[in-house]
Amino acid sequence: MGDQARTAWLAWLARERRASANTLEAYGRDVAEFLGFLARHLGGEPDLAALGALRPADLRGFLAERAAQGDSTATRARRLAAVRGFLRYLTRHHGMAALPLGALRGPRPKPPIPRALSAEEARAVATEAGDAYATGRHERPAMQAARDVALFALLYGAGLRIAEALALNLGDAPLPGGEAALRVMGKGAKPRLVPVLPAVREAIAAYLRVRGPGAPGDPLFIGARGRRLDAAVAQRALRAFRRLANLPEHATPHALRHSFATHLLGGGADLRAIQELLGHASLSTTQRYTAVDAEALLATWRRAHPRAG
Structure with a gap:
């Protein structure tokens, strides 16, 4: 049967x-x-x-x-x-008797360890992503190149989610001499303040010079036709640069957020502070980055220690 x-x-x-x-x-x-x-x-x-x-x-x-x-x-x-x-x-x-399986819980997969870029790889994305527009046909290559540099610099420099960055309006733009911190609306409509590096502010200012003027409520990051940039377009732009710069497959917009947290942790930042910067509701989510940092330390040890082999 x-x-x-x-x-x-x-x-x-x-x-x-x-x-x-x-x-x-x-x-x-x-x-x-x-x-x-x-x-x-x-x-x-x-x-x-x-x-x-x-x-x-x-x-x-x-x-x-x-x-x-x-x-x-x-x-x-x-x-x-x-x-x-x-x-x-x-x-x-088939008329079989109902089974008392409601309380049975399946095995819970461990969440994957975030895959961060090296500091050099993340820096390349945050400063050179616009190079992908040097070849091929684009409607507004100068604007799109400056936009990608500004966007990816913001993701890596402030640890934003791609959706958080793309939801920003012109009135939110962190510019040189502006507010010390950027107000971000995270998951569950939970706001947080994130400091923005001077280099990121300069990248956004350079982008705005070629983007053109607009009202404070207009989207900060726009596509070639002036509408709010779609996340899929940003992901496609990074894939193009990834191939151009020979970066690993996990070089994605979200990997820049992972890299932000991992590099802060490696530099001695407090885990609680990283939790606040990322907007994590639970410290256990942020603690995944300790595994990343431990992996990096082990990789360095394996490369450098004469008895590691």
């Missing part, structure tokens, strides 16, 4: 949920592994009654076996999602 039910469920996913071929393949494999586990666990192929009598301990046993087989946390989380979906399908479409 198990294999027939699995086949019917996959057909339903393809027809009703329009699941992709990759999803169907992965979920089909996951449920097949689960049914194989149950056959060993229960001493025979499970029928609908046996499946309806499962308990959370049975699923935990399956996940434990998969962990022993080397499954990663993310893979086990996906397997659990597939099994839940399969059992839910049997309940709704």
Whole structure:
């Protein structure tokens, strides 16, 4: 019964949920592994009654076996999602008894360690990104080049999220001789004050000279046609410069924010201060950067210490 039910469920996913071929393949494999586990666990192929009598301990046993087989946390989380979906399908479409699985929590993948650029790479992006407009056809190359330098200098120099920077208006522009700190509206409409380096202020002033005048409520960073710059355009601009400057694949706008925090930490900044500058609600989010800094120290040790090999 198990294999027939699995086949019917996959057909339903393809027809009703329009699941992709990759999803169907992965979920089909996951449920097949689960049914194989149950056959060993229960001493025979499970029928609908046996499946309806499962308990959370049975699923935990399956996940434990998969962990022993080397499954990663993310893979086990996906397997659990597939099994839940399969059992839910049997309940709704084949009259199987509902299972008490609501309290069962899957394995939580660890958040990835942020990938920062080196100080030299980040500096290159923040000062030379406009070089990508030296070749090719662009509607306003001088404006676009100065805009990208100003934008990426702001991301690296102040640790802003790309959405925070693109939400700024002309009246917010941090210019030489202006307010000491930039007021930024972060996630959850939570404001924070961020100091802006003189070099960043100069880059923004240089951009505004070629951008042209506007009202205080107009967008600070604009596209070639004068509308507020889209994040996808900024990401595409950095990809073009990344290829030009032979930078690593993780050189993205968000990597500049990671680099800001990592380089501050490496320079001795207090973790609480970095939390405030980044606008993190929880210190645990900011603590991810300690892992980045530790990795950098280990990499330096491996390169320099004569016994590291």
